[in-house]
Amino acid sequence: xxxxxxxxxxxxxxxxxxxxxxxxxxxxxxxxxxxxxxxxxxxxxxxxxxxxxxxxxxxxxxxxxxxxxxxxxxxxxxxxxxxxxxxxxxxxxxxxxxxxxxxxxxxxxxxxxxxxxxxxxxxxxxxxxxxxxxxxxxxxxxxxxxxxxxxxxxxxxxxxxxxxxxxxxxxxxxxxxxxxxxxxxxxxxxxxxxxxxxxxxxxxxxxxxxxxxxxxxxxxxxxxxxxxxxxxxxxxxxxxxxxxxxxxxxxxxxxxxxxxxxxxxxxxxxxxxxxxxxxxxxxxxxxxxxxxxxxxxxxxxxxxxxxxxxxxxxxxxxxxxxxxxxxxxxxxxxxxxxxxxxxxxxxxxxxxxxxxxxxxxxxxxxxxxxxxxxxxxxxxxxxxxxxxxxxxxxxxxxxxxxxxxxxxxxxxxxxxxxxxxxxxxxxxxxxxxxxxxxxxxxxxxxxxxxxxxxxxxxxxxxxx
Amino acid sequence: xxxxxxxxxxxxxxxxxxxxxxxxxxxxxxxxxxxxxxxxxxxxxxxxxxxxxxxxxxxxxxxxxxxxxxxxxxxxxxxxxxxxxxxxxxxxxxxxxxxxxxxxxxxxxxxxxxxxxxxxxxxxxxxxxxxxxxxxxxxxxxxxxxxxxxxxxxxxxxxxxxxxxxxxxxxxxxxxxxxxxxxxxxxxxxxx
Ligand code: SF4
Numbered sequence: 001x002x003x004x005x006x007x008x009x010x011x012x013x014x015x016x017x018x019x020x021x022x023x024x025x026x027x028x029x030x031x032x033x034x035x036x037x038x039x040x041x042x043x044x045x046x047x048x049x050x051x052x053x054x055x056x057x058x059x060x061x062x063x064x065x066x067x068x069x070x071x072x073x074x075x076x077x078x079x080x081x082x083x084x085x086x087x088x089x090x091x092x093x094x095x096x097x098x099x100x101x102x103x104x105x106x107x108x109x110x111x112x113x114x115x116x117x118x119x120x121x122x123x124x125x126x127x128x129x130x131x132x133x134x135x136x137x138x139x140x141x142x143x144x145x146x147x148x149x150x151x152x153x154x155x156x157x158x159x160x161x162x163x164x165x166x167x168x169x170x171x172x173x174x175x176x177x178x179x180x181x182x183x184x185x186x187x188x189x190x191x192x193x194x195x196x197x198x199x200x201x202x203x204x205x206x207x208x209x210x211x212x213x214x215x216x217x218x219x220x221x222x223x224x225x226x227x228x229x230x231x232x233x234x235x236x237x238x239x240x241x242x243x244x245x246x247x248x249x250x251x252x253x254x255x256x257x258x259x260x261x262x263x264x265x266x267x268x269x270x271x272x273x274x275x276x277x278x279x280x281x282x283x284x285x286x287x288x289x290x291x292x293x294x295x296x297x298x299x300x301x302x303x304x305x306x307x308x309x310x311x312x313x314x315x316x317x318x319x320x321x322x323x324x325x326x327x328x329x330x331x332x333x334x335x336x337x338x339x340x341x342x343x344x345x346x347x348x349x350x351x352x353x354x355x356x357x358x359x360x361x362x363x364x365x366x367x368x369x370x371x372x373x374x375x376x377x378x379x380x381x382x383x384x385x386x387x388x389x390x391x392x393x394x395x396x397x398x399x400x401x402x403x404x405x406x407x408x409x410x411x412x413x414x415x416x417x418x419x420x421x422x423x424x425x426x427x428x429x430x431x432x433x434x435x436x437x438x439x440x441x442x443x444x445x446x447x448x449x450x451x452x453x454x455x456x457x458x459x460x461x462x463x464x
Numbered sequence: 465x466x467x468x469x470x471x472x473x474x475x476x477x478x479x480x481x482x483x484x485x486x487x488x489x490x491x492x493x494x495x496x497x498x499x500x501x502x503x504x505x506x507x508x509x510x511x512x513x514x515x516x517x518x519x520x521x522x523x524x525x526x527x528x529x530x531x532x533x534x535x536x537x538x539x540x541x542x543x544x545x546x547x548x549x550x551x552x553x554x555x556x557x558x559x560x561x562x563x564x565x566x567x568x569x570x571x572x573x574x575x576x577x578x579x580x581x582x583x584x585x586x587x588x589x590x591x592x593x594x595x596x597x598x599x600x601x602x603x604x605x606x607x608x609x610x611x612x613x614x615x616x617x618x619x620x621x622x623x624x625x626x627x628x629x630x631x632x633x634x635x636x637x638x639x640x641x642x643x644x645x646x647x648x649x650x651x652x653x654x655x656x
Contacts, residue, residue: 029639054486061485067476086468138645139636155636162638182640190646197646198556214619224592224632224647231589232556242475247485249619253611256627257574267504267575268610268629271592271647277623279588290471298478 006330008352013324026159027322033155034316036265037366043267044257055254056370059307062245063297069212069245070288076215077286080277085287090120093239093289097122097204098129100237100285106131106202110193112219112226113137114206115153115310116239116289118332122204133204134196136225138189145172151326153333154263154312159325193225203229207240207286208309209255213248216276217286220259220269227273235283238275242288243306255309258368262311296344301379305340307369314363314373320356329353336363340376343384351389354380416449490611496573498655501606505576505653509643510630514603515656521565521600524654529563529596537565538586539600555589564594564648568628570605571653572613577629578653579613581622588624592632597648599628603655 007015017023041048062069074084087093093116101109109126111117111133123133123144135144139156143149145168150156157165166180175188205226210217217238219226230236246255260266278284296302315321315335326334331342331350336357342350354377363373384390448456465473502512513524522544525535535545536558542565547553558564566585568578578599582588591597607613617625632647643649 032639054488057483057486061483064480064483066479067472070472070475086466086471088467088470092467136646137636138634142636155639157636158639160637162640165637182637183642185637186634186642186645190644193646194559198559222632223634223645225645227592227626228589228646231592242471249617250611250614253490253609253614257610264635266508266629268572268577268627270508270629270631270633272577272627274622274625276625279623288471290467290474294471294474294478297475300480303480 009328009356012328016325030316030322040261040265052368052370058251059369072212080215082284082286087289089291093120094122094125096287108132108200109202110134110136110196110200110229111204112229114239116241136193153310197228197232201233202235203233204237207238207244210245211249216274219273222270224271237285239287242293262313262368292345302376304371307371308337313366317362317366336373343380347389351384492608496606496608498603498606500573501571508576508630511652513654515654532562534561535563536561539567550586558593561594563596564590565598568599568601571601573606574609575629577627579627581625592647594648597651600654
């Protein structure tokens with residue numbers, strides 16, 4: 001349980017796990033996407049690893065010069081005819097967007113996928129102000145109709161089955177009852193959303209990359225919804241976190257080769273749209289949002305998390321994410337990277353997330369910008385424990401662990417004691433007070449430790 | 465202090481010492497492979513069509529889209545379908561376009577994408593709002609990969625530019641691929 005009575009990751013995951021069949025299906029689907037990513041990466045052969053390395057270094061450089069690049073971007077974007085806004089936090093971001101809508105006297109808008117606006121809870125804010133926001137990405141529209149939030153940054157409704165979507169569309173969009181064919185349902189949404197594109201005068205989009213050198217920004221989609229919205233609207237508002245900058249246009253060559261391959265295994269998204277100037281007669285606004293990013297930049301151990309290009313690969317590969325579902329992370333950005341970003345915003349509220357990991361390191365292995373994700377999760381655990389955000393029992397356990405691991409004699413004695421206890425009184429470890437034991441069978445304890453075995457066998461070998 | 469100043473000051477304070485920007489140059493000696501371009505395009509749901517000497521674009525369009533009612537282009541060479549009023553037209557009125565024909569600057573072999581800018585498009589929404597998209601690209605204008613693509617683009621001026629790789633698509637419903645999410649249901653690249 002979290003401090004404010006909301007459920008923590010373990011409790012939410014338990015809820016998700018009540019439907020075993022669904023968990024297995026969720027797990028398999030995401031693993032299938034992870035495999036597509038592998039194939040796409042391998043198709044580049046020897047080029048893949050150097051590309052990741054270069055992407056990571058471009059981002060390191062950008063972060064080390066971010067204040068200058070932000071100003072360069074602003075200057076060039078303004079010269080291109082864009083209006084540049086700065087928002088220190090989520091609240092200011094929402095107010096800026098709202099003030100642009102108010103000036104135009106607009107109550108209805110379309111929005112394409114932007115994890116930043118999710119992070120800022122823009123939809124809720126605008127709803128309070130009486131503004132109707134239509135999410136136009138199909139997956140996002142589905143979760144919006146269901147009054148939910150996306151459970152994955154690239155695949156927002158990966159937790160929904162087609163039967164449920166059929167039922168949802170029947171209720172909200174008038175599709176015939178019982179129809180669950182994905183083509184039919186997609187077409188139903190197409191017709192419904194086309195009318196919105198044609199009638200709404202303001203469109204909000206996210207930003208995948210912004211280029212300091214040219215003052216342009218790039219939005220990547222497969223559906224074409226960002227373009228349909230932006231090109232038909234009188235006013236286009238693009239919202240971006242300040243870490244989305246890259247120095248030069250040619251750096252896009254590196255990032256666009258990595259992004260879609262890592263995300264879904266496609267060689268590139270269908271559309272990679274470069275917005276440089278407003279269309280004739282159109283207004284183009286860009287909102288640069290900090291919301292904790294400058295703080296994270298100052299945390300040396302966690303700075304690299306700002307390199308994230310939101311591909312979702314770390315989600316798809318994560319054994320915990322695949323089996324606990326995106327909503328168990330109770331944060332706009334779920335998964336391994338969300339578990340690093342969230343505690344930066346609020347340690348108390350998200351203290352459970354860095355523990356929602358096996359630290360297997362698979363996330364770090366697939367990350368296209370080589371973020372040391374699992375190491376940062378481990379580091380957050382230490383920070384959270386040191387700062388007193390963990391229950392006393394966990395704190396003592398971690399202290400004991402640190403002592404045991406740092407002293408060889410202690411480690412050996414503790415190992416012996418553990419093996420002895422597991423054999424003679426298994427209840428000591430396998431009980432309801434040990435959350436590790438839940439849903440698990442404890443392994444048979446070995447008769448001897450590896451060190452003992454090694455010494456014995458080494459001796460034997462040396463004697464031969 | 466305005467938010468702008470506050471953010472810049474906070475970033476400046478937090479950012480580490482300057483690290484170098486990798487300055488890798490990617491110049492390949494091989495030209496882009498037309499076959500590879502076509503294969504990749506087909507693998508992502510697009511279609512490619514190699515124009516032969518005698519065949520005109522208009523004939524091919526008529527053959528590929530026999531039932532199309534409204535076919536438009538802003539390329540002067542596409543005479544019968546030329547959209548004379550493109551400067552004054554309300555862009556929303558293109559919603560009933562069956563086929564839009566655009567001229568692309570070049571194609572990218574590794575991902576089947578073509579690059580177009582506002583200069584060729586005139587109307588930005590054109591390749592998104594149509595039911596079917598046809599792009600024309602010269603066979604000698606195929607580059608091998610995205611590095612070469614950006615070498616070609618350089619620091620060119622444009623208001624809007626886009627890589628388009630295949631038809632609009634989604635797999636949001638149980639990962640089943642559906643072509644034609646919001647934009648064109650098909651994309652054909654005519655290679656000449
Ligand atoms: S942390 Fe890496 S793998 Fe995860 S979403 Fe970000 S870029 Fe992708």
